[in-house]
Amino acid sequence: MIVRILGEGQYDLDDHALDALNGLDNQIEHAIESGDEAMFRTALEGLLAAVRSSGTHHALESLDESDLILPPPDATIDEVRELLGDDGLIPG
Template sequence: MIIRIMGEGQYRAPETLCDELNQIDNRIVDLVMEGKVEEFRKELAKLISEIKEKGEAIEAEEILESDIIVPPRDLSFEEAKAIFKGCGIIED
C-alpha cells in the first residue's frame, strides 16, 4: 500500500499496518464529530508517526499513485471536518 503524507512524501506500508491505521483513522473521525480538537491533533500526529516509523520512505524521484492521502500535521480543525467523516480517509 502506498501512502502519501501531504508535504512529507510517500511511504510504502505493509498490509499488516492497515488495520492499525484504520483504527486511528476511525478514532479521528469520532473525535472530529465530538469537537475534541486537542485529542484530534494527537491522533493525527500518531497516524503520521506510525506511517513514518513502520513504512518505508519512497524516494522523491519515484512517483507512484497513492492508495491513501493523509493530510498534513497542521491541518486545521475546520478542514478536518470535511475530510474525517463517514469512514474517514481509510476505507474498511
C-alpha cells in the same frame, strides 16, 4: 501500499499495517464529531507517526500514485473533515 502525507512525501506500507491505522483513524473521526481539538491533535499526530514508523520512504523520483492521502500534521479539524470519506481517512 503507498501512503502520502501531504507536504511531507510518500511512504511504502504493508497492507497489514492498515489495522493499526484504522484504529487511529476512528479516533480522528470521533474527535471531529465531538469537536475535541486536543483529542483530534493527538490522534492525527499518532496516525502520522504510525505511518512514518511502519513505512519506508518511497523513492522521491518515483511518479507512482498514492493509494491513500493523509493530511499534514498542522491540518485543522475543518480541513480534515473535508477530507473524510464514508470510511474516514483510511478505507476499510
